[in-house]
Amino acid sequence: MRARWGLLALVAAVAVAENGLSGWLRYAPLPDGQRQQYASSLPSHIVALNSTSTSPVYTAGQELQDGIQRILGRKLKISQEHSAWTSFNSSFVLVGTLSAYDKLGSQNLSTDLVPDGFWLNIKGGAVTIVGQNGRGALYGAFEYLSRIAQGNFADADIVSNPDAPIRWVNEWDNMDGTIERGYAGRSIFFANGSVATDLTRVSQYARLLASVRINGIVVNNVNANPRMLTNETIAGLKRIADSMRPYGVRVGISLNFASPGPDGLKETATFDPLDPTVIAWWEAKTNQIYQQIPDWAGYLVKANSEGQPGPLTYNRTLADGANLFARALRPHGGIIMFRAFVYNSNMNPAVWKDDRANAAYDFFKELDGEFLDNVIVQIKYGPIDFQVREPASPLFAHLPNTNAAIELQITQEYLGQQDHLVYTPPLWKTILDFDMRVGGKPSLVRDIVSGQRFNRTLGGYAGVVNVGTNPNWLGSHLAMSNLYAYGRLAWDPTGDVQSLLQDWIRLTFGSEPSVVKVITDISMASWPAYENYTGNLGIQTLTDILYTHFGPCPQCQENRWGQWTRADKSTIGMDRTVSNGTGNSGQYPPEVAAVFENLETTPDNLLLWFHHVNYTHRLHSGKTVIQHFYDAHYDGAAAAQTFVPAWQSLQGKVDGARFDDVLFKLRFQAGHALVWRDAVAGYYYNLSGIADEASRVGHHPYRIEAESMALSGGYRPVAVDPFEAASNSTAIVVGSGPNNNGSGEAATVLDFPLGTYDIAVGYFDVAGGRAHYGAFLNGEPLHEWYGDLEDHLGHEFSTKLDAHSATRITIPNVDVKRGDVLKIIGLADGNEGAPLDYVAILPKGVVD
Known part of the structure; x- marks a missing residue:
């Protein structure tokens, strides 16, 4: 029987909540105040000018009925008869195609509609939705529902046509x-x-x-x-x-x-x-x-x-x-x-x-x-x-x-x-x-x-x-x-x-201002952050293109697939100039080609896409290429750390299930962003030999390497390949093989002053098993977890110790003093030998 420690529950019970199936079509009820605001002008009837159940116009009528009931709490009757319009033309939602609307004899469209286009007119309790075709009518219905779902009850007269067919x-x-x-x-x-x-x-x-x-x-x-x-x-x-x-x-x-x-x-x-x-x-x-x-x-x-x-x-x-x-x-x-x-x-x-x-x-x-x-x-x-x-x-x-x-x-x-x-x-x-x-x-x-x-x-x-x-x-x-x-x-x-x-x-997620602000802030910051910690200056995403396309592997780029960096000890970047390279810049029209051909006019964010330069080449910012690499990777990873507390500020403002799901992923991202940072910065430091001016790369004063801890049981050091995927290029694992169920212990005496710290554990979550971990301080349990990210995340998983499987977990707010003994116990499971990379004892506000 597998040992269990009976520590903190991994997943707390949560109330039944939304699962995301409806996406942005939740049609959540508006607050009573907003509903009352619209009550006096709420339409009394829906007229959908098509009775064929496979028609998008018929669907539009059904969507309008369902959406209005869920948003505003009132179920409107639907009619498909043209004659119904004359009975309810003071307070109605009319939806139909342009040809059907023409038959009513009262059209007043002043702008031509193209296929799929629609006209939406809102005037008090009368709403008219006309599509050039059935799709257009349905699109107009969704537009109207989107407006009222966001509490927008203003009159409108909108003609909307697609930019492309x-x-x-x-x-x-x-x-x-x-x-x-x-x-x-x-x-x-x-x-x-x-x-x-x-x-x-x-x-x-x-x-x-x-x-x-x-x-x-x-x-x-x-x-x-x-x-x-x-x-x-x-x-x-x-x-x-x-x-x-x-x-x-x-x-x-x-x-x-x-x-x-x-x-x-x-x-x-x-x-x-x-x-x-x-x-x-x-x-x-x-x-x-x-x-x-x-x-x-x-x-x-x-x-x-x-x-x-x-x-x-x-x-x-x-x-x-x-x-x-x-x-x-x-x-x-x-x-x-x-x-x-x-x-x-x-x-x-x-x-x-x-x-x-x-x-x-x-x-x-x-x-x-x-x-x-x-x-x-x-x-x-x-x-x-x-x-x-x-x-x-x-x-x-x-x-x-x-x-x-x-x-x-x-x-x-x-x-x-x-x-x-x-x-x-x-x-x-x-x-x-x-x-x-x-x-x-x-x-x-x-x-x-x-x-x-x-x-x-x-x-x-x-x-x-x-x-x-x-x-x-x-x-x-x-x-x-x-x-x-x-x-x-x-x-x-x-x-x-x-x-x-x-x-x-x-x-x-709703219109609560803090919810809108937080999700806006982290979303708009997300692409710049990801670019910074994965591959900047136009060098592409430095992922493992030979395997899962997920984690970092800068040394994997030079291969038959053509996604190259041409990095060596002194230089980096594709030379795509006409004068000396592949000629790619010359494929652009002359005005654009002239910009990309010239090293001085090429924007920094595409420099290494078009030019092969020394690591010491200075950008328009004044930084060298290699220092920009270091700074950008540290900045991007640091930005990812901010997403977690920002999201946590929304607890109670987002339903429990979705709040927990998003928090779980953002915590994972925060840890994996550090994997990216360390792997890419460490690789290019090792390749170029050029030190980081801020002395960050290769220096982790708060880390204790797993292989330097006192090991017992089945734990043994192993070299990690690629080397940059592990701190100090080494991890510890328990045994090996598909039937592995051994255990190991890694212990260390802490040499940190009295205080409250976050304890981060770097480990590897490998496909093919669900290892069990426990962290103890002076024999008392701190936290337990499983190597079961494959049950909670959807990315391509790796079967080996690499930067795809590298991850970490953080145990917050632990009181520590010098002489305390921190122990990690790992129980292997099948192909997953409870692999550990390091522990980090982090003072408050410090990003490892």
């Missing part, structure tokens, strides 16, 4: 129910090789998407399975489309380019896009889909990238490949989204001129004008891969005769995987607002992807989301702000990201 989300779900780069449980769409039986969550997701004006979804992984096109799967996709249709969300899928061929469904001898039998197969398959799903959105294709098949296999162009699908879709009004994420994934970092960042431009620029008009080239926002900071992809400037969409990532693949708070819209805005200066004229990226700059008919946005079965969809309550803001920015990319955030806060 394509506002899609991409899900990277696999047919077996797993999700690539998903951090919130298993798929809501697929299970055991088929479409899931219960699609309740799919309908709920469609509701969330519609509320932020998303009109399309691709439900499966871009690394697609040919079985997506079997008769059984198509029948399942019909059920998904049926579940999402009432919310106006059209469904599409990712395709495996080789689906009909010998390595796919084995129905053709080839997958050559110019082969007549292949063309006929895709036409027949597409016709079959539209017979079952008439409002099918179209296809998304990843071809000739990262081992995926494509037209280059047959020496055809990427345009040939895209047009294969475009011709099959064209008679039905369908769209093909063709990803520009094409590059050689077996590159040699020793070749100075090689550069993955050049790939999209090199593959697609000369194909401009060769794509059919229902093809949209889907371009990642930067030239590499969703890094913490990249310049805008130069390809946006070079497709004037081709429809384009920008691909953004809501799921935080390289940005902490939803276990670090990172509010990403400020990052996206740096791209959307970037001026490419094509032809010397204003050419903002947002105007290029909308189609406005080059007078294109199609274009817009694709956001990689990867929701899962976790009740709060993304595995983090605070991460949902990114999905909310994505939809709103896709509709209007000029939106202010802080204002969008605050709308989301009020809808999700």
